[in-house]
Amino acid sequence: MKKIVLPEYNTNVLRAVLSLRVEEAPIPKPKENQVLIKVHAAPCNPSDIAFLTGGYNVVKNVPAVPGFEGSGIVTEAGEGAEEYFGKKVSFFTQQNEDGSWAEYVCTHKxxxxxxxxxxxxxxxxxxxxxxxxxxxLLDIALLQNTPAIIQNAAGSQVTHFIRLMASELDVKVIDIVxxxxxxxxxxxxxxxxILLEDDPDFDMKLKKLSLKLDARLAFDAVAGSFAGRLINAIPEGSELVVYGGLSNKPVSDVNPLGLIFHDxxxxxxxxxxxxxxxxxEYFEEIxxxxxxxxxSGAYQTTIQGKTSFDEVSKGLSAYLKNMSEGKMLISPE
Ligand SMILES: NC(=O)c1ccc[n+]([C@@H]2O[C@H](COP(=O)([O-])OP(=O)(O)OC[C@H]3O[C@@H](n4cnc5c(N)ncnc54)[C@H](OP(=O)(O)O)[C@@H]3O)[C@@H](O)[C@H]2O)c1
Incomplete structure (x- = not known):
């Protein structure tokens, strides 16, 4: 089979992308409770980009096959996973094993x-x-019964789904791009x-709008000093939930008085x-x-293109130039 290999981590993301190469390898064997999947396609997500630079929560031994999710068909099942044989699946893989950017991958059931x-x-x-x-994330909004939420990096696919789900629940959304x-x-x-990050009045506008809509929950995918700007601007008693680190920077510039005196x-x-x-059972229901x-077509991930293994560096460079255009799928087919 063919697989895409990252020879070594590179903090320069473009160089990391350009270093990807295609290699031949034997098809792996599923272990106990694992399945072998013939991969249909796998996306490149911000977590994959962070992984290529060595800046993600998962660090594998290099050379490594990237890719944390994908779709495909189970073509072989290890002991204890027989019920999945022949099934169409979406899958997730974060262990220190080969990832989804390959023709075949093994993952736990x-x-x-x-x-x-x-x-x-x-x-x-x-x-x-x-x-x-x-x-x-929407479950947190529901638990807190907040009438409105705030989200940054709002051209992303996660925020697209949050908007759709929030509108079904009549929760208002302040989008920051x-x-x-x-x-x-x-x-x-x-x-x-919609608020623009580089609007000179951004902080004041966010403060006013979040007060007006009573937005007490902010979802932050950027971190860095932007996290500080968000928590400083949102109303008393609000929560900032950090779920991404797109800026590659530590959360900073938080006014401690907000945490100490304004809940x-x-x-x-x-x-x-x-x-x-x-x-x-609940997961199955969701x-x-x-x-x-x-x-039904009500929810769709925007896909900006598909790239073959041989063109992977070109395809991922295009995704990096405009992530809001949608996902770039990597396809062995
Ligand atoms: N915690 C979790 O379990 C979890 C799970 C899934 C995803 N996530 C996180 O969710 C976020 C969105 O993922 P996704 O797959 O939906 O993304 P995506 O569709 O690939 O889009 C990425 C978005 O981030 C924007 N962006 C990139 N760097 C930015 C920066 N420094 N400042 C502001 N905006 C920036 C891009 O805008 P431009 O077009 O302007 O570049 C684009 O709109 C990522 O941080 C990801 O890691 C977290």
Missing amino acids: SDLVVLDDKMDMDQAACFAINPFTARG RKEETAKKLKKQGAQH KVISGFNLGSWRQLLDD SKELQEHFI
Whole structure:
């Protein structure tokens, strides 16, 4: 089989992307409770980009095969995973093993989402992480009964799903973007409250709008000093949930007085820990509900293109230039 290999980590993301190479390798054998998946496609997510630079939570021994999710068919099942043989799946893989940017990959049965036959396999390639992440974040909004939320990097796929889910629940959304063109796109899609990061009055506008809409929950995918700007601007008693680190910088510039005297809280969210809190039955229920939305077309991941293994560096460079255009799928087919 063929696989994409990262020879070594490189803090310069473009150099890391350009260093990717295609190698031949034997098809792996699934161990106990694992399955072998013939991969249909796998996306490149911001977590993959962080991984290529050595800046992610998962650091594998290099050379390594990147890719934390994908879609495909189970072609072999290890002992204890026989029930998955022949199933269409979306999958997740974060162990120190080869990732999804390969023709075949092994993963643990607990990291599979079994798919309805009607699921489109390109959409399924981006199904195991982002829609569930949006759902997990929305669960926090529901628990807190907040009438409105704030989210930055709002041209992303996660924030797209959050907007869709929030509108079903009548929760208002304040979207923050860094590019005028992204703001225009969101406006066309019906987003009502859009703020531009580099607006000179950004902090004042966010303060006013979040007070007006009573937005007491902010989802931060950027971190760095932006996290500080968010928590400083949002109302008393608000929570900032950091779920991404797109700036590659530590959370900073937080006014401690807000935390001490104004009941503001900073917390973190990750999909894996949220998933572990759910019992399997509830997770299945969420998965079924999300799949129905995908099958009906109500929910879709925007896909900007597909790249072959041989053109992977070119494809990923295009994604890096404009992430808000949608996912770039890596396809062995
Ligand atoms: N914690 C979890 O469990 C979890 C799970 C899934 C995703 N995430 C996180 O969720 C975030 C979105 O993921 P995704 O797959 O939805 O992203 P995506 O669709 O690939 O889009 C990335 C978005 O981030 C914007 N962006 C990139 N760097 C930025 C920066 N420094 N400042 C502001 N905006 C920036 C891009 O805007 P431009 O077009 O302007 O570049 C683009 O809109 C990522 O941080 C990801 O790591 C977390």
